[in-house]
Amino acid sequence: MARAFEVRRQRGFVTVAILCFIALYAPMVTLVAYSFNAGSSLALWEGFSLRWYGAAWENEAVQEATIRSVVVAVSASVLATAIATMAALGTTRVPHYRGLTAVYALINQPLMVPEIVTGVALLVVFAIVKEATGYHGLFYLIAAHTAFCIPFAYLPIRARLQGMDSRLEAAAADLYASPWAAFRHVTLPLMFPGIIAGAMLAFVISLDDVVITEFVKSAGQDTLPTYMLGQLRRVVTPEINAISTVLLAISVAIVSIFFLVTRKRT
Amino acid sequence: MPEAAEPAPEAPAAPRVDAEEMARRAVRRRWLLNLPAILWLILFAAGPLLVVLLYSFLAAGDYGGVRWELSTDGWFAVLMTRDIFDDTLRLQDAHLAIFWRSVKLSVMTTLACLLLGFPTAYFIATRSRAxxxxxxxxxTIPFWTNLLIRTFAMLEWIRAQGVINSVLTGLGIVDEPVQMLYTDFSIMLGMTYVYFPLMVLPLYASMEKLDFRLVEAAYDLYASRLQVLRGVIVPLVSPGIVAGSILVFIPSLGAYVTPRVLGGGKQMMLGNLIELQFGQGRNWPLGAALSISLLALVMVALIFYVRAAQKGGEGHG
Amino acid sequence: MTKLRGPLAGLTALALAFPGAALAEGQLNIFNWGNYTNPELIEKFEAEYGVEVSITDYDSNDTALAKVKAGGHGYDLVVPSHSYVPIWVKEGLIAKPGIPEMANYGNIDPRWRDVAWDPGREYTVPWQWGSVGVVVDTSVYSGDINTSAVIFDPPEELVGKINVAPEMQDVMHTAIYYHGGESCTTDKAVLRKVRDTLVEAKKKWLSMDYGIIEKFAGKDLAASLYWNGAAFRAREKNADVRYGYPKEGFVLWMDSVALLKDAQNVENAKLFLNFIMEPENAALISAFARYANGIAGSEEFMPEDMKTAPEVIIPDEFAASGRFTESCPPEAQALFTAIWTELQK
Incomplete structure (x- = not known):
C-alpha cells in the first residue's frame, strides 16, 4: 500500500460512510427541488415557481404549527437531556444496587410501547387533569414529549459513561477538588459528546412525533406532523416542502455559524 | 440542568467515615440522581399505562372505548380466535404472522443500521476534534424535516418511474423498471433511513473515547485490520452497539408510518394491528392486551440482552 | 452549556406561557378533518362577526370520537361522517343547536333535510358529501369501469397496478354490495364470499394506501378504489383518468357539522352553523376541498370546473346504486375486523 500506515484506518469504512451521507441527503434534494414546483404535486415536476413559498408565507396555520413544533421539541429535548444525564450518572458505573434493574426498565419503558398506546393512555389521564384544572396549555405536550424522549437521550449518554475511566475523577478528588468541581471540570466535559448525541436524538424524535401529539393536543395545538397527517388523506401539497426547506436552510445556517465560532476558538 | 441536582459536596478533609456509611450515602446519591427520571416517567409514561392494563381486562365498548365490566376477551383474542364461519376455536394465526413479520423486519433493519452505521460512526469519531x-x-439535519415529507421524498427515488429506475433503464442495466416500492425491501430501506441516527449517535458516543493506543498495540502484535476490528474495537464500543440496537430494534417493532407509506399498507405490522384495534376495529381491550404482551416480551428480552452484553463487555474490559 | 442556559430557559418559559385554547369570548374552536377547511371561509366569518377561529385537525372519525369522549378537549364544533353521527348522539356528546329555527335552514337542499342519520337535521348541518368509486386510467384499460369488478376481479391489464384506500368500512361495504349484501350484514354466506373475493383480489393489488393523484399522473397506478374528489384532481393531472360508479352498489358519505355538548362558545358556534348554510359560503367550502356540499343554490357560486364534473355530479343512471353506510353494530364490526385482519396478515 502506497499510503502511510494509519492505525485509525479500517478498509472501506470511509467509502461506506460517504455513501451513507449521500443516501441521507438524496431525499433532501428532491424535497428541496419540489418546494419550487409550479404544480401542486410532490412527485410530478411542472416547472419552477415560488408559489408554495408564497402559500406558506400566507398560511398562518402552518406557520403556527411549525413554531409550535420547534418550541415543543426544544423544551422537551432540554428537559429530557437534563433528566437523562442525571439518570445516567445514577445508573452507570455503579455497583449493582437494589432497584437498579427496575429503574433501567422504567427509563426504557417509553420505547417499548407503540405510540398509539401511550397516546390513548395519556388522553384518558390528561382529560381528567384538564377538566379538573381548566388548564389547556402546551405543558401537556411538553410533558408527554419529554417522557418519551428520555430513553433516547439516556442511552447515548449511558453508552458514553460506561467504561469511562473513573480514575480521572478519583485523581481530581485526590487533588482536593470538591465533588462538584470534579464533576464540573472532569466528568461533565468527558460526558459531553454523549450529552450532545442524546440531546440531538431527543430533539429529532420530538420533532417527528405524530401519534402521541394527536391524542394529547388541545384545541388549536396542531404541530407540523399532525398538520401533515391531516393532509395525508386529502391532498399533500409542496407547501410543507417549502416550510421544510426554510427550516433546513435556517438549521444549516445555525450549524455553520456554530461551527465557525467554535472553530475560531480552538 | 444536571448541575442543579448535584448532591451536597462531601467535606473532602473530613475524617474517614466508616465504609458502610459511605456506601449508604453513595446509594442515596444514586437515588437522588434517578429521582427526576423516575417521577417524570411515572407521571407521564408508566403511570398512565396502568389505564391500558386496566382496559385490557374490561369489555369492549360498542363504539370504541371500554365498558366497565370485567372481561378476559381481550387477552383471549391475542392468541386465540373463534373462526367467524364455522365457530371452531383455533390459534389466531393472523396475529402470529403479523408478529413474526414485525420481528423479522426489525431484526433486519437493526442489522442494516449496524452494518452501515458502524463505519459511519467510526468515520466521524476519527475526524479531527473540531x-x-x-x-x-x-x-441529524435530514431528520429535522418532517417524517412524512421525508418518506414522500424517498418515494420519488424508488418508485417505478423514479430516479433510480430511470438511471438503471437509461444506462441499459435493466430493461424493465425494478419494482422496489411496496415490498419488504422498501419497508426495510425506509426504516433503515429513519432509524439510522438512532444507531449512529450512541455508537459515536462510545467510539469517540476509543483509545487508539490499544489499536496500535494490537498492530504491534501483528494483528490484521480485521482482527483489530473484531478483537479490540468492537469489544470496546459494545456499550454503543447495545444502546444503538435497542434504540433501533424496539421502535421498529411498533413502526407505523413507514410501513404504511413505503410498504403500500397491504400487510400489517404490529403497530398497525394495534392501531386498528384502537381505531376502526373498535376493540380497545384487544389493543390494550396486544400492547401489554408486546411490552412484556420486549422488557424480558431487553433485560436478558443487557445482562448478557454487560457480562460480555466486562470480560473484555 | 452555561452560555446556552439563558436562551433555553427563556424558550421553555415561553413555551409554558404559550396560549393553548384561549377560552375567552369572541372565540370559536373547530375540530375538523385536516386540510378540509377553506381559510377564506374562516377569514370571512372572522371579519363578519369579529370572532377569532381556531382550527384543529384530526385524521379519523375514531380519533375524534375518542378525544371528545375523554373530555377536557376545549372544542366547540366537530365534523363527523354520517355513519358516526348516531354514535355521537347516542354517547351524548353533541347537542341540538336548534338548526331548524335558524335563518338559513331553508337553504339546505330538501334531499339532505330528512336524512336517516339525523332526521329533520336536529343535530347537524351539511358540510360536504361524496362517494367512493372506481378510478381508472382509460389508456390502460378501456372496458366498463362502472363496476367493482375492476377492483375485485381485475382484468389482465390492471393486475399489479391497483390501489385500494385503506378504509375498512368503505372497502368491506363495496365488497358486500358487490356480492348483493346489505349494509352491516352479518350474513355468513355473503361474508364468506366477501372474504374469499378480497383475499384473492389482494394478490393482484399493488397497494392499500392514501395519495393517488401523483401516482395516476406518474402512471404508477392504473386503477383505484377511492374518493371522488381525488379522482377529480387526478383527472386534472392525467386526462385519461375516469371515475366509475359501480352498478353493484357504491358507498356514499356525508360529513356534517355538529355542536358539542360541552362547547364553551355556543353562540359563536351557532353563528357559524348558520353562516355555512349561506349558499355563497357553502360554495367556498366546496371550492377548497372539491366535494359537493348540501346547500341548494350554492352551485352558481361554485368554480366553473366543478359545475359539470362527472365526479361531483352523479349521473342519473347510477344515482340509485349509491348507498349511505350505517354505523354498524358491534357484532358486524367484529366480523369486519376479523376479515380485515386476515386480509392484511
Missing part, C-alpha cells in the same frame, strides 16, 4: 460535531450535525 470537525466531529459538524459531521454529527450533518447526520
Amino acid at each position: 470537525n466531529r460535531n459538524l459531521w454529527l450535525f450533518l447526520i
